[in-house]
Amino acid sequence: MWTDIAAISYSIAALAFFFLFVLLITSWRGRLYGMILAVACLLSSVWAFTIVISISWNPSFIALTSLLEILRSAGWSAFLIALIGPFQQKQNSTLIPKIRISVLAITSVYFLLIFYTLFVHHSDTLFPGSPTTALTGIVGNVIIAIIGITLVEQFYRNSPVEKRWGIKFICLGIGAIFIYDFYLYSDALLFRNINIELWNARGIINALVVPFIAISAARNPHWAVGISVSRQIIFYSAALFGTAAYLLIMAGVGYYLRFSGESWGIVLQMSFLFGAILLLIGILFSGTIRSWLKVFISKHFYSYNYDYREEWLRFTATLSEDKGELKGRVIQSLAQLVESPGGSLWIRHETGHYTLVHHLNMPPIKETIEADSPLCHFLDKKEWVIDLKEYQKNPRLYTPLIIPDWLQNTSEIRFVVPLILHGRLFGFVILLKPRSTIKLNWEIRDLLKIAGKQAVSYLAQEEASQALMIARQFESFNRMSTFVVHDLKNLIFQLSLLLSNADKHKHNPEFQEDMIQTVNLSVGKMKRLLEKLSKGNTLDKTDLISLNQLLEKIIESKSIFEPRPALEQYHNAIFVSADKIRLSRVISHIVQNAIEATPKDGSVRIRLYSKHSQAVIEVQDTGHGMSEEFVQKRLFKPFESTKSAGMGIGVFESMEYIQALGGKLEVITQESVGTTFFIHLKQHIPTHTNAAVLSA
Secondary structure, three states: OHHHHHHHHHHHHHHHHHHHHHHHHHHOOOEHHHHHHHHHHHHHHHHHHHHHHHHHOOHHHHHHHHHHHHHHHHHHHHHHHHHHHHHHHHHOHHHHHHHHHHHHHHHHHHHHHHHHHHHOOOOOOOOOOOOOOOHHHHHHHHHHHHHHHHHHHHHHHHOOHHHHHHHHHHHHHHHHHHHHHHHHHHHHHHHOOOOHHHHHHHHHHHHHOHHHHHHHHHHOHHHOEOOOOOHHHHHHHHHHHHHHHHHHHHHHHHHHHHHHOHHHHHHHHHHHHHHHHHHHHHHHOOHHHHHHHHHHHHHHHOOOOOOHHHHHHHHHHHHHOOOOOHHHHHHHHHHHHOOOOOEEEEEEOOOOEEEEEEEEOOOOOOOEEEOOOHHHHHHHHHOOOEEHHHHHHOHHHHOOOOOOHHHHOOOOEEEEEEEEEOOEEEEEEEEEOOOOOOOOOHHHHHHHHHHHHHHHHHHHHHHHHHHHHHHHHHHHHHHHHHHHHHHHHHHHHHHHHHHHHHHHHOOOHHHHHHHHHHHHHHHHHHHHHHHHHHHOOOOOOOEEEEHHHHHHHHHHHOOOOOOOOEEEOOOOOOEEEEOHHHHHHHHHHHHHHHHHOOOOOOOEEEEEEEEOOEEEEEEEEOOOOOOHHHHHHOOOOOOOOOOOOOOOOHHHHHHHHHHHOOOEEEEEEEOOOEEEEEEEEEOOOOOHHHHHHHHO
16 A cells, blocks of 8 residues: 555656756756756656656666665755855855865765665665665765755855845755655664655655745746757657557547447447547648647747747748749748748839739739838838737727728738838738737747848849849840941941042952952851841850961951051961851951051061960051050950040950950050060861861
């Protein structure tokens, strides 16, 4: 009979201390004191639970209960020592050596008792299931009780008067534990036997002190525990515990049906269990139940509703992932914060009104909201998150806001979250009712407001990227048009020069032949320009080009100009890989510039040679040259030119294409002396097949 009473008594103590342990690690964060307090509660719970096991099921746990009792008392002593030290050090620094000696002595006593418990044979039991097995153990427990009482007294006496309001209950609670132990073991020492009734009551008495310890812990936030239990762990633990309890209850009901249903017993049991499992699966996969459990845990186990680190990581991950459209991810990321199933996104257009651009898990709303409407004006000026449920109960809280009828009449809508960018309303998100009951307090408002500002930065970035892409398309078109105009200018210049000499040389057969050849070349170039415009930004075709032949054709096309350029070639053939038409245009432009910059009595020389496995085209003139400042700051920039009719595009295009081929363009110039351009290109060594094709 006494074993049943003891089992119940110590079971109550185990549950009480474990409950306090859970409260400590889920309610506070921070310092060493709280860690020691939580460990002491956990040791007390394990100690009491081990006694229950040794009484009810396995007497071999007696030695373990003796060890755990010492560790449990050591935990409470360590907590008191940790609190006493700072008070006495502040009052008198000369006490520090004495404190250290006292701590060393107390520690030595606990180690000796642990050594005795572990290595002394437990054969002299006072009664079956007794936590103490010999007279030496009783004496040790009396000493531990005296140490504990002394520490409680020192802690209370050395605490400042203004601090005693917060620590009196824990002194009463821990003191009661040690005082009762002293009474129990003193009685056992006196009568050489532990009083069973006193020992049975010990569990309940230990449980009674738990509220006193909890009150003091609540009054002393600096005892904050250094452990922060993840909300996910609490969530899954609660779900697992609830599932286990549900299955046990269902198993019990099924067992009852089996034996009370007679011939239908097994049928009823299996049908009931199968239905119960299906119901459990439905509950576990229910978003509403999961949302309710998360809100319940956040409300009752934590000071704040959110684990901001986890929420922000999830929020950022949702916005940053590549799946789906960004507008849908913005709605989803905000909806997750309040366990909402979906919503809609509204963005301001250049026309000055807000329209629906995306919706998630709700039908589209065919409404247009003007920028000067009361709703948009309120969101822009106040930057408040609107709770439609709160607005319907007390509209004066949102004065002078007037909610549109279509928004009020949609019963599934709950929140309106403004998206503020640079102090201006960029748009807003409408969220549906959460799956679980949520009260919009300051914490949720601030979180939605900050999250909205973060989300709108992504939307603004996407909008800017799209605008930049469109601008680049126009830029590409304008740039192509500029190059086309530049080429047309050169062709017009050639034809104009041809016409200016026509009256004088039109009867000259050689001039007529040059004129026909020049017109043919100009027509061919115009056709190629039209082809390039029609194809758009297609990639250039790569050919194996003989620079010797290409330069000969370029020089031949410039033969009508004065001074007439001269070509000095390298004896061996030099090949490069490039687009023949574009490379010809680049070299022609540089040669043409040299001709235009040189007086008729000057000279323009083109040299082709190989240097360090590179093909080098050297264009030298004896023209007016350029200043060093112009070369450094203006020559290679678009729309910069020394010619009155020039556009400043040719050299820029030439440099870009040469660099795209992996080469480089260099210039050496001196005013009134002349200029030399050096075109460096990667030399290509042709195969036998390519050489045969070129020769053919």
